[in-house]
Amino acid sequence: MSQALIDLLKEKLPDAIVSSHSHCGDEVVVVKREQIVDVIKFLRDDPAAEMKLLSQIACIDMLTFATEQTGGGSIGSLEMPAYAKTNQGPYEPRYQVAYNLASVTKKHRLRVRVELRSDDCTLPTITSLYPTANWWERYCWDMMGIEFTAHPNLERLLLYPEFVGHPLRKDYPIHRRQPLVHEHDFPDLVRGPGPGPGGANVPMSQTHVGRKNVDPNTYE
Amino acid sequence: MSNKPTRLPVLKPEGNVPESAGVAEENVLPVLLSRREDAIGFFETLMKGPVSNTLGWARKHSLFQYPFVTACCGMEYMSVAASRYDVARFGAEFPRFSPRQADLLMIVGTINIKQSPILKMVYDQMAEPKWVMAFGVCASTGGFYDNYATVQGADRIIPVDVYVPGCPPRPEQVLDGLKILQEKIQAQRHNVATLEREAVPASADSKRKSFLGKLLSK
Numbered sequence A: 001m002s003q004a005l006i007d008l009l010k011e012k013l014p015d016a017i018v019s020s021h022s023h024c025g026d027e028v029v030v031v032k033r034e035q036i037v038d039v040i041k042f043l044r045d046d047p048a049a050e051m052k053l054l055s056q057i058a059c060i061d062m063l064t065f066a067t068e069q070t071g072g073g074s075i076g077s078l079e080m081p082a083y084a085k086t087n088q089g090p091y092e093p094r095y096q097v098a099y100n101l102a103s104v105t106k107k108h109r110l111r112v113r114v115e116l117r118s119d120d121c122t123l124p125t126i127t128s129l130y131p132t133a134n135w136w137e138r139y140c141w142d143m144m145g146i147e148f149t150a151h152p153n154l155e156r157l158l159l160y161p162e163f164v165g166h167p168l169r170k171d172y173p174i175h176r177r178q179p180l181v182h183e184h185d186f187p188d189l190v191r192g193p194g195p196g197p198g199g200a201n202v203p204m205s206q207t208h209v210g211r212k213n214v215d216p217n218t219y220e
Numbered sequence B: 001m002s003n004k005p006t007r008l009p010v011l012k013p014e015g016n017v018p019e020s021a022g023v024a025e026e027n028v029l030p031v032l033l034s035r036r037e038d039a040i041g042f043f044e045t046l047m048k049g050p051v052s053n054t055l056g057w058a059r060k061h062s063l064f065q066y067p068f069v070t071a072c073c074g075m076e077y078m079s080v081a082a083s084r085y086d087v088a089r090f091g092a093e094f095p096r097f098s099p100r101q102a103d104l105l106m107i108v109g110t111i112n113i114k115q116s117p118i119l120k121m122v123y124d125q126m127a128e129p130k131w132v133m134a135f136g137v138c139a140s141t142g143g144f145y146d147n148y149a150t151v152q153g154a155d156r157i158i159p160v161d162v163y164v165p166g167c168p169p170r171p172e173q174v175l176d177g178l179k180i181l182q183e184k185i186q187a188q189r190h191n192v193a194t195l196e197r198e199a200v201p202a203s204a205d206s207k208r209k210s211f212l213g214k215l216l217s218k
């Protein structure tokens, strides 16, 4: 539907485009990181594109992409990410940041995507183009640790400032919680003990008689 | 007018009514008359001895709840509190929106880690005696939010008296939980101020005497 947009981009900004494809009726264009601001500014201001609405900035962690493809499972265990089990390196480029743009007047959509390697996940901010990008970029920083350079206020959006790490990265351990007040240590077979004194390595209470022979470290 | 409060007559049913065996003498309420001594006598019968069952009876039917509503269970809380299911029938009528005026903390909904200091502060602000109800599986165990952000049950932070399962629980389940809590309150030990007061310096004594203490020492 918006193939014309991609053609327009290829004509006006040929250096910026890495590739483009269409998936389930959604046109996707992958652009270079250095030119992301130019591309989005062009799409916003060009009279043929008129994409005045930034509906979302999303981030995708492709860490387990390779193992997912081979049926290796998508989620790592408690201790290590899935790729570490299979002796494969992480999938690179590991992160994808997708800008979902829409035009209310022209009634078309386009997804602009940038790929980032895990050793350098920084990206220029587009808060000067869309005010709504401010919170979306803070969200991506909070959950995925994508650093937007020159962002006016790059702080966590949802989580508390004491939180360490970025929880939606696929190598964040599933059961790692970072409590703000002291939690009582509850021996819980399914959820694991509360992060009391000693954290997740506290041996399970012997009084808990649900299942036998459960390894307190993995709960398996 | 004598200084000793007069005992009030206990009303017995008149006519050919069989005595109900289960009702103990102290649970039959005397008629409250308007005179001051009679009122004092009424309180005295309620709080006979250092531990009072009647105080538990009074407390369990007068639960002032503080709804700590954080998530979708709040919808079900509304129907519990409103006319259709009407929690007021069981004496838990008034939601108080200040923890200092409440004695039942209802944790309604998911508690995430960012919120947990607030919950703890609300609990700490409530005056004794206080009870806590975990409303729904999220408040009880974390529910299906087994993730980085959710406290796996409010009992990891504060003590919980009664757990109501369900996602969200039916209002009947909440009423059931309330009845269980009332049984628990009735069975608990309720200490009251006694006439044997600790020796305190005479100057401070009059100030420190509580209203109840003054009332009972008359």
Ligand code: SF4
Pocket: B071, B072, B073, B074, B108, B109, B110, B135, B136, B137, B138, B139, B143, B166, B167, B168, B169
């Ligand atoms: S128990 Fe269910 S209804 Fe209640 S807060 Fe949790 S998810 Fe919502």
